[in-house]
Amino acid sequence: MTWDELDWPALDRLRARFLAGPGSEPYWRSRSDLASYDLTFGERIGWKWDQVLRELRGRGWSPRGRAVLDWGCGSGVAGRRLLGAWGPESFGSLAVWDHSPLAIDFAAESARREFPGLDVRLATPDFLGGDEPIGILLLSHVLNELAPAAWDELGRLIARADAVLWVEPGTRNVSRRLGAERERWRDRFSLVAPCTIAGPCPMFSAGQERHWCHFFAPPPTEIFADSQWVRLGQRAGIDLRSLPYCFLALDRAAGKDPAGASRVIGRVEHFKPYARLLNCGPDGLAELEVTRRDAAGLCKELERQRGPLVYRWRRDGNRILAGEAAGPG
Secondary structure (H helix, E strand, O other), X not given: OOHHHOOHHHHHHHHHHHHHOOOOOOXXXXXXXXXXXXXXXXXXXXXXXXXXXXXXXXXXXOOOOOEEEEEOOOOOHHHHHHHHHHOHHHOOEEEEEOOOHHHHHHXXXXXXXXXXXXXXXXXXXXXXXXXXXXXXXXXXXXXXXXXXXXHHHHHHHHHHEEEEEEEEEOOHHHHHHHHHHHHHHOOXXXXXXXXXXXXXXXXXXXXXXXXXXXXXXXXXXXXXXXXXXXXXXXXXXXXXXXXXXXXXXXXXXXXXXXXXXXXXXXXXXXXXXXXXXXXXXXXXXXXXXXXXXXXXXXXXXXHHXXXXXXXXXXXXXXXXXXXXXXXXX
16 A cells, blocks of 8 residues: 555545444445555554554563464554564564454454564454463554453453553543553553552542543654645644553563653653653652753753653652663663
């Protein structure tokens, strides 16, 4: 699929279907739907996955030669991004599943084409309903699509997984639903990211109802000079600069938290004399400020940084005096 072959009316319908929420109407009607989606909206989701996988690598996490299940795969972008990040040689196999047979076939064919030596499988009902261990369970943008009956199935799959990588849109409602899943599973998995603490999520503390755990992925800068991407943004009514997401990475193997580290939530707000941010760390949520007088270099770094903002701060109350990017503990 190229931009010249793109099915614009199909993209309009898919966008409207997504905004309408769960329904009985089939999401995918043709292979062209999937190919058009994969080139556009799917690629935007891929940029979110790229940012999440960069953070996981920076936090010291890596896959350990396991089988991967991409559940609710859609066009299969999540599985391909994971394979591309660590190389197909790091994995034994990729299984794909979706309610739509069209999506399953498209995702499998795309993965085989991009990684010709990889064992790509279609997940069978026997496998999905069985008790065979799952290496890495990938979940991408499924919360808005889940019917009530699917929650039980998803819970059983998570319970079988050694690791779960879960990426969702960065809206408040979706993020807080994903946060509830964090609370549900945190005693059975290590919290790899985005959390720097293993205890209860501070977002659910009294008085924090207006906040939600979300971040922004950087799109490639070249798309802003690309007339096709500009057209997509205008036609779909989306801001190409903004890629809000939330995510959860769980692993049964004990991991190391970056000792004393904090995670910046959302965006840093920049003003002429100072920057302001919402910080999540060992002492919970706090709105912090860093002035250019105290740390001019740090202010510039926070303004230019396109990567995940995981830091160790030196503070005086809610005033940041210095900070350094945090790697694995």
